[in-house]
Amino acid sequence: HHSDKGTYRHYMLKEIYEQPQAIQRTLEDRIQANHRIQPHAFGTQAPDIFEKIKHIQIIACGTSYHAGYVARYWFESIAGISCNVEVASEYRYRQSVLPENTLFVTISQSGETADTLAALREAKKKGIFASLCICNVPTSTLVRESDLAFITHAGPEIGVASTKAFTTQLVALMLLVVSVAKVRGLELAREQQIVQQLQSLPVILDSVLAMDKAIERIAEEFGEKHHTLFLGRGAHYPVAMEGALKLKEISYIHAEAYPAGELKHGPLALVDHDMPVVAVAPNNDLIDKLKSNLQEVRARAGELYVFADSKVHITPEIGLKVFAMPSVSDDIAPIVYTVPLQLLSYHVAVIRGTDVDQPRNLAKSVTVE
Ligand code: G6P
Numbered sequence: 001h002h003s004d005k006g007t008y009r010h011y012m013l014k015e016i017y018e019q020p021q022a023i024q025r026t027l028e029d030r031i032q033a034n035h036r037i038q039p040h041a042f043g044t045q046a047p048d049i050f051e052k053i054k055h056i057q058i059i060a061c062g063t064s065y066h067a068g069y070v071a072r073y074w075f076e077s078i079a080g081i082s083c084n085v086e087v088a089s090e091y092r093y094r095q096s097v098l099p100e101n102t103l104f105v106t107i108s109q110s111g112e113t114a115d116t117l118a119a120l121r122e123a124k125k126k127g128i129f130a131s132l133c134i135c136n137v138p139t140s141t142l143v144r145e146s147d148l149a150f151i152t153h154a155g156p157e158i159g160v161a162s163t164k165a166f167t168t169q170l171v172a173l174m175l176l177v178v179s180v181a182k183v184r185g186l187e188l189a190r191e192q193q194i195v196q197q198l199q200s201l202p203v204i205l206d207s208v209l210a211m212d213k214a215i216e217r218i219a220e221e222f223g224e225k226h227h228t229l230f231l232g233r234g235a236h237y238p239v240a241m242e243g244a245l246k247l248k249e250i251s252y253i254h255a256e257a258y259p260a261g262e263l264k265h266g267p268l269a270l271v272d273h274d275m276p277v278v279a280v281a282p283n284n285d286l287i288d289k290l291k292s293n294l295q296e297v298r299a300r301a302g303e304l305y306v307f308a309d310s311k312v313h314i315t316p317e318i319g320l321k322v323f324a325m326p327s328v329s330d331d332i333a334p335i336v337y338t339v340p341l342q343l344l345s346y347h348v349a350v351i352r353g354t355d356v357d358q359p360r361n362l363a364k365s366v367t368v369e
Contacts, residue, residue: 009350010159010346010350010356010357011158011159011357012159012161012163012250012346012356012357013346013356015157015158015159015163015164016163016164016209016339016342016343016346017209018154018155018164019163019164019167019168019205019209019339020201020202020203020205020206020209021202022152022153022154022155022164022167022168023167023168023171023198023201023202023205023335024202025153025154025155026152026153026154026168026171026172027171027175027198027199028153030175031195031198031199034192035191035192035195035196035199036188036191036192036195037175037178037179037182037191037195041150041175041179042132042148042150042175042176042179043147043148043149045147045148046132046148046179047183049103049129049130049147049148050103050179050180050182050183051183052101052129053081053101053102053103053129053130053180054081054082054099054100054101054102055081055082055083055084055099055100055101055102055103056072056075056081056082056083056084056102056103056105056180057083057084057085057086057098057102057103057104057105057123057128058071058072058083058084058085058086058105058106058107059085059086059087059088059091059104059105059106059107059116059119059120059123060085060087060088060106060107060108060113060116061087061088061089061108061113061115061116061366062113062162062245063109063161063162063165063166063242063245064107064108064109064113064116064162064165064166064169065085065087065088065107066166066238066239066241066242066245067107067134067166067169067170067173067238068085068105068107068173069085069237069238069241070170070173070235070238070239070334071083071085071105071170071173071174071176071177072084072085073234073235074173074174074177074235074331075177075180078177078178078181078186078194078331079177079178079180079181079184079186080181080184081180081181081184082099087115088106088113088115088116088118088119089115089369091119091122092115092118092119092122098123098126098127098128100129101129102128102129103129103130103131103132103180104120104123104128104129104130104131104132105131105132105133105134105176106119106120106131106132106133106134106135106142106146107133107134107135107169107173108133108134108135108136108140108142109135109136109137109152109154109157109162109165109169109365110135110136110137110140110364110365111133111135111136111137111140111141111142111143112137112140112141112142112365112367113142113365113366113367114366114367114368114369115366115369116142117141117142117145118369120133120142120145120146121145124145130147130148131145131146131147131148132146132147132148132149132150132176133146133148133149133150134149134150134152134169134172134173134176135149135150135151135152136151136152136153136154136157136165136168137151138151150172150175150176152165152168152169152171152172153168154168157364158357158364159356159357160249160357160358160359160362160363160364161246161249161250161345161356161359163246163342166242166338167205167335167338167339170334170335170338171198171201171335174194174198174331174332175198178191178194178195193331194331197328197329197331197332198332200332201332201335201336204326204328204332204336205335205336205339207326208325208326208336208339208340209339209343211323211340211343212343214323215323215340215343215344215347216343216347218305218321218344219344219347219348219350219351220351221276221303222251222253222276222344222348222351223348223351223352225253225274225275225276226253226254226274227253227254227255227256227270227274227275228244228247228253228254228255228256228275228276228277228278229255229256229257229258229267229270229271229275229276229277229278229302230243230244230247230255230256230257230258230277230278230279230341231257231258231259231260231263231277231278231279231280231290231293231294232257232259232260232279232280232337233259233260233261233286233289233290233293234284234286235330235333235334236280236282236333236334236337237257237258237259237260238334239280239334239337239338239341240257240258240259240278240279240280240341241257242338242341243255243257243278243280243338243341243342243344243345244256244257246341246342246345246346247344247345247348249345249359249362250345250346250349250354250356250359251345251348251349251352251354252352252354252359252360253348253352260279260289260290260293260294261289261293263293263296263297264296268296268297268300271297271300271301271302272300272301272302273301273302273303275302275303276302276303276304276305277297277302277303277304277305278304278305278306278307278341278344279293279294279304279305279306279307280306280307280337280341281294281306281307281308281309281312281314282308282309282312282325282328282330282333282336282337283309283311283312283327283330284330284333287309287312291314294306294314294320298319298320301319302319303319303320304319304320304321305321305323305344306320306321306322306323307323307325307337307340307341308322308323308324308325309324309325309326309327309328309333310324310325310326310327311327323340325337325340
């Protein structure tokens with residue numbers, strides 16, 4: 001391995017802690033002094049291509065798919081462009097209809113995932129308008145085969161469970177969303193506002209990392225559990241999906257994510273004292289709806305663990321633990337709320353004594369179908 005664990009017990013923990021710098025590096029050289037995105041951050045042809053696109057199709061696998069899922073909300077709300085997202089293994093074998101002038105966006109840490117590459121090749125055969133990849137490995141096949149490439153500067157990621165690659169993908173995707181939005185009339189002040197928020201992430205994430213000990217203390221309560229439910233709404237639904245994926249990958253506890261509004265349509269039947277429910281509660285338009293979802297869980301004796309914006313009033317009580325998160329805008333909240341869920345999975349896995357960096361049956365890069 002090129003890197004060293006240093007004082008960290010596992011690569012995964014080291015990589016979780018590297019996120020502030022990884023994000024800083026990913027932003028470097030992509031932002032101008034006036035908080036505007038470099039026009040050529042996605043390549044010299046990018047502005048011409050962005051001018052003509054009418055639809056976005058995102059394709060990825062695993063954690064990278066969850067990054068794409070978050071970005072789908074951003075593309076539609078910030079850039080006003082329609083966006084679909086799908087896992088590569090489904091997309092590649094399906095008779096799909098590609099809308100005119102689609103930008104085909106692939107996301108991959110390694111750039112070597114077999115299904116993602118195959119989906120891109122399949123789409124090219126059908127004739128896509130342009131392809132763009134977000135990738136952590138500049139020399140990868142995916143980068144070579146895409147029209148445009150944006151390299152995340154997360155640095156080598158050794159832990160099989162992806163952490164810093166995911167948060168840097170989200171930063172890259174937000175830069176892409178804003179770059180596309182600009183040619184569609186996004187106001188200068190709004191661009192600068194989003195860029196400044198991205199630039200503030202390293203400091204914000206440091207404060208979230210400081211919650212590590214508090215999270216470690218409650219991780220024990222998950223040690224003997226068999227199932228966990230993760231809840232979120234809007235762009236935080238895929239954040240909940242990523243939280244659930246991390247927990248199953250490394251702790252082997254079955255975990256499932258649900259958009260909180262779907263609770264009544266099934267998962268509520270599972271809720272009891274033995275199934276912890278983890279929720280992310282940023283301060284946005286959906287907070288009151290989320291709060292009533294949480295009450296539905298409490299009424300069934302479900303044990304709740306809520307990561308909530310410090311300005312949101314959720315009063316802790318028996319069976320309801322609240323972790324105060326820094327108050328951040330909705331634009332960057334999905335990136336911020338990802339981190340405590342990574343820490344939670346990590347500590348639960350350590351308690352269960354699993355091989356955190358190399359979970360059984362999983363590979364860092366799935367290069368065969
Ligand atoms: C494997 C890894 C995951 C990763 C996924 C996609 O399943 O274990 O951590 O998210 O592949 O990999 P990629 O390199 O395409 O992002």
